[in-house]
Amino acid sequence: MKDNNSIRVAVVGAAGRTGRMFAFELAKAADVLGIVRKEEIETIGKQGLWVRREGEEPRQLRIKLISEDRFSCSFLPQVVFLTTKNPVGPAVGYYYQKIKNMEKLPCLVLSQNGLSAGKEAKEALERVLGERAKEVQVVRVSLLNPVEREKAGGRQCVAYFLPVRLAFGVFSGKKDVGLLSSLFKRASIRAKEIEPARVPDMEVSKLFLNLIGMASSSWGVSLKKGFEEKRIAEEEFLCLKEYIRVVKAAGRGFINLPGIPLKLLAFLLDKLPLSFLLLFRKKIGSIVSRARGEKEKGNIDEIDYYQGEVVRLGKRAGIPTPIQERILKRIRQRLNRFRVGCRSG
């Protein structure tokens, strides 16, 4: 599918989970440059970067890789896929500073979960580019595939299933997404375009999915186990009900995401009484777990962009969020214990 007119894409964070997946899938349709941490480049040079798509053997990512400090205008990217974790501000500032004199500034694609990446990126662009920040099209992506690290065939891989499904839409800048639409199409990525006005709704809809399993995770159990235990399942449902109240009060709404009838799910969660939902908790737990390919919640270190977002949105909308705050506190305690354990062990 590649030709001399290939789209040039830089993937920042190409050694990570989502970065490696995007780099591998997009390389079928574009000229992809992977950007990795300086400390990792030597090991990657020796071991390579590997992916395993469900039902397939591990495959090596064969693209040009450079370390973060080597990024410059010379590659002339048309699109920068930033696949680092939240917060995005520091990385956006770092990379756009390096290419601020490019005649045509590349479109910035942000695939982070949460509600803040677009705004943080815009602020960072304004800091380093001034007036020219307006020239950068900022696009938000809600990725629906869970991507995990695993060991397969003696190699460290990132694993995911196909097709890659996502929703995307313009957060700021020019409205035309022809370049990205054609990139996704050529890479066989199932991408649903969301009109700019509904991009905040796309983000809250994706966050709804991210919140499922956080209560279980805060108790240190898998989502499936959590839904089996009545007291944890109760917290899972109450967390979502509270979130729906906040979203409504904030004047936002849910939209359907590719393959996920989220509007209906949110409606049912909102209207059905807790006692009724609890009757189906085991079934619901196993359906969600299966839909995620039995993969457990990663990225709980981004809790400030999961439950933390709901607390902030609730404050702005004047809705109390005691359930989110409880989960947030418990996860922070778990993370602290883990960090202390790492330091002393």
Ligand SMILES: NC(=O)c1ccc[n+]([C@@H]2O[C@H](COP(=O)([O-])OP(=O)(O)OC[C@H]3O[C@@H](n4cnc5c(N)ncnc54)[C@H](OP(=O)(O)O)[C@@H]3O)[C@@H](O)[C@H]2O)c1
């Ligand atoms: N994993 C999923 O299933 C999934 C699905 C949908 C959305 N997301 C979202 O996608 C985002 C990324 O998640 P992830 O799971 O891909 O995280 P990840 O596996 O930790 O990957 C991020 C990678 O970016 C690297 N990185 C950080 N700053 C960098 C910089 N300035 N230059 C170059 N590389 C840099 C990290 O290196 P260090 O580790 O050294 O910092 C890491 O290798 C998160 O916001 C997450 O919520 C994840």
